[in-house]
Amino acid sequence: MRTPNTFKKGRGKGQFRRAKSGEVAYLEALYSSALAEAVNMKKMEKLKKKVDWKKEKKQKLVGKRKHAETMDVQDPAVLRQCLGPHCVNPNRPGSKYCSDDCGMNLAAVRIYEILPQRIQQWQNSPSVAEEHSKKMLENILREQQDVHTHLKYLEGQYHELEAIILRGKQQAICKDEESTKVIPERVQQIFCVSCGKSISMRVALRHMEHCFAKYECKASFGSLYPTCIEGATRLFCDVYDPTSERYCKRLQVLCPEHSKDPKVSSDEVCGCPLVHNVFEPTGNFCCLPKCLCIHHYCWEKLRRAEVDLERVRALYKLELLSEQEHKVRTSMRNRTGLLGLMLHQTIQHDPLTNDLRSREDN
Incomplete structure (x- = not known):
């Protein structure tokens, strides 16, 4: 009768333990990979359910909106009255007015009602910023x-x-001979401010002008x-x-x-x-x-x-x-x-008290 390799002669207990530990590690790796795959599948299913739920909710909202608009168009009794002045027509779907003219007329009426008061308040209360x-x-x-x-x-x-x-x-x-007389080169020498060369005083201005023009051409x-x-x-x-x-x-x-x-x-x-x-x-x-x-x-x-x-x-x-x-x-x-007068307003709580902003600092 043949015995397994682990129990053959010449093999000790340490070799048997090492083989057993390798099998256990292999089984543990297989189990962990299977567990990770199951967790990933579960997460993907949850994410898919969440996306499907959002799509269904969006479709329901769009359907309700379309249904409301069709009901408003089909049933005139459900529509509200236009907010335009002296207008009894129903409003348009998604708007407060029956037409653009009604909206413009209401805005004009509001301006005529509010703007004169704001202008009077602006004239009564001094503005320091305006004075500055x-x-x-x-x-x-x-x-x-x-x-x-x-x-x-x-x-x-x-x-x-x-x-x-x-x-x-x-x-x-x-022609003056004394003015045009040649100056000795060994006495009168000067350095150019552009290139730094030693030049004669007789040709200093001419050389500096040409040297400056040469360097100036390099810049744009x-x-x-x-x-x-x-x-x-x-x-x-x-x-x-x-x-x-x-x-x-x-x-x-x-x-x-x-x-x-x-x-x-x-x-x-x-x-x-x-x-x-x-x-x-x-x-x-x-x-x-x-x-x-x-x-x-x-x-x-x-x-x-x-x-x-x-x-x-x-x-x-x-x-x-x-x-x-x-x-x-x-x-x-x-x-x-x-726009500034309609949006902003200055409130003077006590008309008998002078405005402290207009007082000159002592």
Whole structure:
């Protein structure tokens, strides 16, 4: 008779126990998986019952609503009377009125009844916010008037500068040997503010101007729309760039990318107006040739840019003031509008007592 493998000779009790423990673990795993599957099936059944119950409830509500609407349409006795003034017709299904005109007529009657009282209350009780808005509006209008006056003054400066430039170009050339004498390179040296190189004083202004223009071309200042300012002349470059699809917004006289300085001829005079004590004009002009004058390089461009920059600042300030005026007027209009008066109300409990909000702080 053959014996099982677990009881064969050479096998001990420890091996038998290990085999038995492996079978138990396998049975436990099977039981836990079956239990988890049963729990999942039970949850799915509950969820399915819940979804079916919600669908049935929704269908019942929709059926009741449709049944009520059909009953209202079929039975005129169930319909209510329209709420419109002097209207005896039944209302429409799902509405309080028989037509849109009845609703508009009722709203007009309510406005005629309530609005005069609210207007009288608004006039009797002072509004501190309204007083503050009026003061702000007065200040804004005063500042706008000052900016307009300053703009007219700047426009006058613009035309005056053009006249001075024209007069300077009409001067006769005077060649002065002492003024055009070469300065020793080893004595007069200066560093460029843009690139930092050591350059001669004789060509310092020319080098700095070209160096600045080279670095300025690397940056872009553009907008999607061209500038349209009424009464303003020669402000922005406004050259369209098809690559970036933008309009250049540099000053026209300073744009190094779209405007180049004209070539200077040998018989062209400098024409820069001379001054005394830095700011006092003498009435005289520099009569040196423009190609040899090292003290007034590009003076026309810099003077024009100075005037144009002041005009741009004034226009920007005028735009900010216009936005502030729009905000103040909008708040005042909303405060005293039909909707504001109908929705809000100020109650003065004691008419003999002055309003504490209007009292000035000591």
